[in-house]
Amino acid sequence: MERKKIGRGGIRSAGYDRDARELEIEFDNGTIVRHSGVGGEIARRFLSSAAPVSYYKDNIEEEFTLRRVR
16 A cells, blocks of 8 residues: 655655555554555545645544554
8 A cells, every 4th residue: 555745743754555445554663554444535535635634533443443563
């Protein structure tokens, strides 16, 4: 999955796979997580957010199944 640079609020990069409905997030500490079942609109809002960490915590973190990739 290709990720785009975010570089704000502790998030280094993030990417979305529309077909698999998976959102992958790389944090500044090197941790990479993948959330499954994420809809396209939520991913789009997260990726374009001026405050991605807040959006993540409010709308994604506990709402979608998480798998730690690294």
